[in-house]
Amino acid sequence: MLVSVVILAFKHNHSFLKMLQPLKQTNLKIDAVYCIHPSNCHFSETSADVISIPLLDDDYGATLNHLLPKMNASHTLIVDSQASLSKDIAIHQLTQQDTIVTGNHFACLITNHAILHFPFPDKWLLPFPESLLPFYLCTLPSEKKNLVTQSSNWATASNRNKSTTYRSIADWQQLYELEQAQSQTIPVTVLIANYNQGNYLDIAIASCLTGSIVPEAIFVSDDGSTDSSPYRLTNWNHPTVTTSFTDHNQGKVHALNDLLPSVQTPFILELDADDWLDPNAFSVLAETLKMWPTSSPLLYGNLRRWKEERLHQLTYKGIAKGRAVSSSSSLRQYRFPLGPRIYRTASLRCLGGFIQSPYEEGRLYEDVSTIYQLAKIGPLHYEDFTIYNVRDHAQSITQKNHSKWNGFLKQLDH
Known part of the structure; x- marks a missing residue:
């Protein structure tokens, strides 16, 4: 299965580059790697392997909703640029017939056409841009998602970033109860x-x-x-x-x-x-x-x-x-x-x-x-x-x- 990769760069830096080596170590068959980043940052000269996607209206959800239906691949792996991605990440976990997304708080594998019926939330619903993925996962119907409970085999919060604000936001993200049944x-x-x-x-x-x-x-x-x-x-x-x-x-x-x-x-x-x-x-x-x-x-x-x-x-x-x-x-x-x-x-x-x-x-x-x-x-x-x-x-x-x-x-x- 061919997979596109989208890296979400939430900060005005080149931290997304640290994601490239772990991606190369996975068994994924990657069609293309994209980086969604703040529009006033210029990443085009940093890596020939990455396609630069400036934010639309400063909104990561809206940008994803616009980008994913145009992908050549049938699935896209969406990753927080500051997360630690496991090289053991695998796409076979998308097994259930109705499942459209597999993931956790820091990375999601999504069926691209599903975005038309289950779009990502816009920025006005999110306290932090970084809360996009867990917010999306927790609001999806239970039959539409496959949660990766063993995060060591998927993605975790980075231990490289020592910023108090980053650690606090990462801890806050994990308060989302992804496995909730009907409320x-x-x-x-x-x-x-x-x-x-x-x-x-x-x-x-x-x-x-x-x-x-x-x-x-x-x-x-x-x-x-x-x-x-x-x-x-x-x-x-x-x-x-x-x-x-x-x-x-x-x-x-x-x-x-x-x-x-x-x-x-x-x-x-x-x-x-x-x-x-x-x-x-x-x-x-x-x-x-x-x-x-x-x-x-x-x-x-x-x-x-x-x-x-x-x-x-x-x-x-x-x-x-x-x-x-x-x-x-x-x-x-x-x-x-x-x-x-x-x-x-x-x-x-x-x-x-x-x-x-x-x-x-x-x-x-x-x-x-x-x-x-x-x-x-x-x-x-x-x-x-x-x-x-x-x-x-x-x-x-x-x-x-x-x-x-x-x-x-x-x-x-x-």
């Missing part, structure tokens, strides 16, 4: 209030739907956005996702409270439209909920932080580890936003919904105002778990308003 639900509703976060909104929604356990409902309120958000939301057609729109911006508290009456689950997870969840978030949360005392109105844990250098290019900043909050004074001194925030629906309704502070017309620190009042109902509960990813970027409301925190604290008890 089960957990009695949690995700609430997303969006205002002009169209560049990130699809990622936030999609992150709730990629695990073996998913929330019972996702409610998204668009709060009068003037960017691409309304267009993106109208393109969502999923039974778990319910969208609503307001004509003008009223603030996050209004948007969340508009959603609250429709919630029918005992628990609520609040997700900012520019953040996202781990692929296995609700599997982890299902176990964590068992440790949450019934007297507590709020469950929280740790936050994984990423700095956006440019659109969809992130640098890992570490885990902001939570700690127990035992009093209102310790809540005031909490060094970062408390999260992820999982609420008991009954407790929120007891407050009358999310609290709107008079400070800055209620458009800042609504989470702290609400948590501060919840702490009067019962103890806040911390568990050491990490499922929530925070994106620090220039347009973040929190990033823009650090200087107003002290003024907010002064009026908190009034």
